Amino acid sequence: MWGIKLIGKKTEELIFKQLMRLANAIILFVIGLIVFTIMRKGLPALSWEIISQVPKGGYYFGGEGGVLNAIVGSIYLAFGATFLAFVISLPSALFINVHLQKHKKLQDIIRLFIDVMWGIPSVVYGAFAFGIMIYMGIRASLMAGIVTVAIFIMPIMIRGMDEVLKMVPKTLFESGLSLGSTKYELSYRIFFKQCIPGIATAILLSFGRAFGDVAAVLFTAGFTDNIPTSLTQPAATLPLAIFFQLSSPIPEVQNRAYAAAAILTFIILAISVFGRMALRKYKKNSIN
Amino acid sequence: MNQSKIEVKDLNLSIGNQHILKNINCKIPSRKITVILGSSGCGKSTLLKSMNRLTDLYPKVKISGDILLNNQGIFGKEVEVTDLRKKMGLMSQRPAPLPMSIFDNVAYGLRISGRKKKLQMKLRVEYYLKVVNLWDEVKDRLKAPASSLSIGQQQRLCLARGLAVDPELILADEPTSALDPLSSQVIEKKFMELKDSFTIVWVTHTLRQAKRMADHVIFMYLGEIIEQGPAEEFFNNPQHEITKNFLNGSFN
Numbered sequence: 001m002w003g004i005k006l007i008g009k010k011t012e013e014l015i016f017k018q019l020m021r022l023a024n025a026i027i028l029f030v031i032g033l034i035v036f037t038i039m040r041k042g043l044p045a046l047s048w049e050i051i052s053q054v055p056k057g058g059y060y061f062g063g064e065g066g067v068l069n070a071i072v073g074s075i076y077l078a079f080g081a082t083f084l085a086f087v088i089s090l091p092s093a094l095f096i097n098v099h100l101q102k103h104k105k106l107q108d109i110i111r112l113f114i115d116v117m118w119g120i121p122s123v124v125y126g127a128f129a130f131g132i133m134i135y136m137g138i139r140a141s142l143m144a145g146i147v148t149v150a151i152f153i154m155p156i157m158i159r160g161m162d163e164v165l166k167m168v169p170k171t172l173f174e175s176g177l178s179l180g181s182t183k184y185e186l187s188y189r190i191f192f193k194q195c196i197p198g199i200a201t202a203i204l205l206s207f208g209r210a211f212g213d214v215a216a217v218l219f220t221a222g223f224t225d226n227i228p229t230s231l232t233q234p235a236a237t238l239p240l241a242i243f244f245q246l247s248s249p250i251p252e253v254q255n256r257a258y259a260a261a262a263i264l265t266f267i268i269l270a271i272s273v274f275g276r277m278a279l280r281k282y283k284k285n286s287i288n
Numbered sequence: 289m290n291q292s293k294i295e296v297k298d299l300n301l302s303i304g305n306q307h308i309l310k311n312i313n314c315k316i317p318s319r320k321i322t323v324i325l326g327s328s329g330c331g332k333s334t335l336l337k338s339m340n341r342l343t344d345l346y347p348k349v350k351i352s353g354d355i356l357l358n359n360q361g362i363f364g365k366e367v368e369v370t371d372l373r374k375k376m377g378l379m380s381q382r383p384a385p386l387p388m389s390i391f392d393n394v395a396y397g398l399r400i401s402g403r404k405k406k407l408q409m410k411l412r413v414e415y416y417l418k419v420v421n422l423w424d425e426v427k428d429r430l431k432a433p434a435s436s437l438s439i440g441q442q443q444r445l446c447l448a449r450g451l452a453v454d455p456e457l458i459l460a461d462e463p464t465s466a467l468d469p470l471s472s473q474v475i476e477k478k479f480m481e482l483k484d485s486f487t488i489v490w491v492t493h494t495l496r497q498a499k500r501m502a503d504h505v506i507f508m509y510l511g512e513i514i515e516q517g518p519a520e521e522f523f524n525n526p527q528h529e530i531t532k533n534f535l536n537g538s539f540n
Contacts, residue, residue: 103347
C-alpha cells in the first residue's frame with residue numbers, strides 16, 4: 001500500500017529473510033567468539049588439579065591448587081537459590097494468573113513492580129542484603145548468599161512463568177472450573193501441567209543468572225578457600241574466582257581464570273541440556 | 289414431566305456499561321433438550337454460563353435477579369460454587385482437553401472428588417468412554433496425550449469427562465461449531481440419547497440444528513428473550529415478528 005509497492009513482494013521477502021539471517025549470524029558470531037576465547041585460553045590451563053583441589057597457599061600468585069571450592073560453592077548457591085526462588089515464584093505466578101484473573105488492573109500493577117525489580121542491578125540487591133546483615137549482625141555465609149540470589153532471580157522467574165501462564169486458553173480455565181475444580185486444583189493440576197515446558201525455561205534461565213552472578217554474592221556469601229560444610233559458613237563462587245584470578249597481573253593465573261570460565265560454561269550447558277531432556281516427556285501433554 | 293430444573297428470574301447482567309442480559313425470565317424443563325437459539329452476540333452463551341456461575345470470572349460484572357436450580361438460588365453466599373459446577377457438565381465451542389492423558393482427562397473429575405480406588409477408577413473411565421462411543425477408538429492408547437486426538441474425538445472426550453462427575457445438567461455451548469459434519473452428527477445423536485437421563489441446555493445459532501434437536505426453545509435477540517416454548521409451537525406457530533423473520537431466514 002504505502003511505498004512497499006516500490007519493490008516487489010519477492011524482493012521484500014528476500015530482503016527481510018536476509019536481514020533475519022544476518023541477525024542470527026551476529027548472535028552466533030558473538031557466542032562463538034566468547035566460547036572460542038574461553039576455550040583457547042582456558043583449555044590449556046584446564047587440568048584435573050584445577051577441578052579436584054581447593055586453592056593451596058599462594059594459589060592466586062601462581063601457587064598450586066584448584067577452584068573446587070568455587071565449583072562446589074557455586075553449585076550449592078545456585079541450586080539453593082533456584083529452589084528457594086521456585087518455591088516462592090510458582091505460587092506467585094499462579095496467583096497472578098488464576099486468582100487475580102478478574103482484576104486486570106491489579107495484575108498490571110504487580111507485573112510493573114516485578115519488571116522494575118528485574119531491572120534493579122544485582123549489586124543493589126547485594127548491598128541491600130549486606131546492609132541488613134550488618135544491622136542484624138550476620139556474617140557472610142552460604143545462607144545469606146542463597147537468600148540474596150533467590151531474591152535477585154525471583155522477578156526473572158516469576159515473569160518468565162507469568163508469560164507462559166498468560167497464554168493458557170480461557171476455555172481451559174472454564175473447563176477446569178466446570179468440572180468442579182477449586183482454584184487451587186485449577187492452578188496446580190491444570191495450569192502447572194499445561195505450562196511445564198515454559199516453567200522449566202523460566203527456571204533454567206534463572207538458574208543461569210544465579211550461577212553466573214558476581215555482585216549479589218560479593219558481600220553476602222563472601223569468599224573462602226574451603227568448601228562450605230554448613231549454611232552458616234562463607235562460600236566461594238566461580239564468577240568471583242574468575243574475577244580474582246583475572247585481576248592478577250600474572251599471565252598464568254589469568255589463564256586459570258579462563259579455565260574456570262570454561263568450567264562454568266560447561267556446567268550451565270550440562271544443566272540446561274539435562275533439564276530439558278528430563279522435562280521433554282511433559283511437553284507432549286500440553287494443548288494449544 | 290413439566291417440572292423445571294432451572295428457573296431464571298428477572299436476570300440482568302452487565303459488564304461495565306454493557307447491558308448484556310435484559311430481564312431474562314425462563315424455565316428449563318427437566319430431562320429435555322432446551323435449545324437457546326439466537327444470532328451471534330445476543331447473549332445466549334452468557335446466559336448459559338451464568339447458570340454455572342462462570343460469569344463470576346468476568347471483570348466488572350454486575351448481576352441482579354436470580355437463577356434457581358432445583359428451586360434453590362445459585363447466587364447465595366451459602367452456595368458452594370464448586371458443588372454447583374459439578375452438577376453441570378459444560379461443553380465449550382472448541383474442545384478444551386486437559387493437559388494430560390486420555391485416561392487422566394476422564395479420571396480428573398473423579399480424582400478431585402476424592403475417589404481414589406484404582407480398579408473402580410478404571411471401570412468408571414471405561415464406562416464413560418463407552419457412553420460417548422470413544423472407547424473402541426482409544427482403548428489401546430489411554431496413556432496418550434488427549435491433544436493427540438482429532439478435534440471430534442476431543443469433543444467426545446470432553447463430554448465423557450463432564451459426564452464422569454455425575455452431573456444433573458449438561459450445558460452445551462455450540463459444541464459442534466468447530467466440528468466437521470460427521471463428528472457433529474455423532475455428538476447430536478449422543479445428546480438425543482442422553483436426554484432421557486440428563487437435562488440438557490444447548491446453545492446454537494444454527495436453525496436447522498435447533499429444529500433437529502429441540503424439545504423446548506428459548507429464542508434470544510439482543511440480550512432479551514423474544515419468545516420461548518415447546519419446539520413444535522415455536523417452529524410452527526411463532527408469535528413474534530422477530531421470530532418469524534429469523535425462522536424465514538430474512539434476518540440479520
